[in-house]
Amino acid sequence: MSKKIIIACDNEHICDFIENYAEKEGFTVKTICDISEDTQHVVRECLILHPDIIILGGCYLDAEQECRHTSLMADIYTLKNDGGEHTLSLPLDIGQLSEVFDKCDGKLRGECDTLSIDNEHNCAKVGDKEYPLGLNELEILRSFIANPNRVFSKEQLAYEVFGPDAKGSDALVEESVSLLKSKLDGLSSKWSIRLIWGVGYKFEVNE
Template identity: 35%
Template sequence: MPVMDGWEACRKIRAKDNTPIIMLTAKGETYDKVLGLELGADDYIVKPFDAKEVTARIKAVLRRTAAKEDTNKGVYDFDNLHLDMNRYELKVKGKVVEAPPKELELLACLAGHPNRVYTRDQLLDEVWGFEYYGDSRTIDVHVKRLREKLEGASEQWNLKTVWGVGYKFEVKE
């Protein structure tokens, strides 16, 4: 690598995110392997290597990272807000807040797509399903109740009404 070595590249990638890293290198000493793995590499392959083995190792790393992502699916974390849809649990400022399932599903829909505006009809379809025949104003009632539970939790986000359109989970950047 012309600009930085593999160790530095691994450090920089790990500092920013959890992208899978497989080191392909000529350095085969035990010290080098241990250092690479301790710096955050998911696998370490020494030259010469077989292409089929590399392919199998790539698939294994991707399986492991996909499994980690699945456990975090449905979990939303924002400043003073933790919503875990796997457990149907809402925590505001670290304390569990009781809320009915539809309120949690509505919040998950909005928080899952920050700053995206949803119409009432879109929210009804996403949360209640296509077969719901009630009044679209039920969304207003649920948003009002959620606001009461989330009031004053953070200046970084809020449930915002977009007049004439619908609602969004607004996150300030």
């Protein structure tokens, strides 16, 4: 599975440092370093690439909120020394990037506690037991695992999994989530798929 990252920062040396390491880790990289490009350019690139990771720094920090709205599946990090959960402190080092990329790899593999996705056999595994899933169910489960405790509206989940132009995607989401719940609910006390009435769906994970 391809991994994609967008780096938007007005510091060329930082962009080069992240880009070189990301390419070695197998990422497809889009770098935005031209200060003539505004934050909307970053948002447009996110809509085109659908990145797994977005790193924002310098004059592009203002793009954070819009990127969060348009790229629900992406891990978004900012380059600033405020000690926040999703910040990368400067000067940047390999150790920080390794943690970011390792976290991304785990999400793409689709793993949570004893639950994992077996892409080869189109099934979910809980411990050593297999639960066959349809392709739509697999993609929705992957989205859930990648975003623990995030509430998705039906429309948001349909957009991320099936794309903006898929016909009947809301109904597909509803049917697929229902099937997932029927197959996987009650298999663990650490996680569950919840219907949030009037809002959408949530993959609830207990720390």
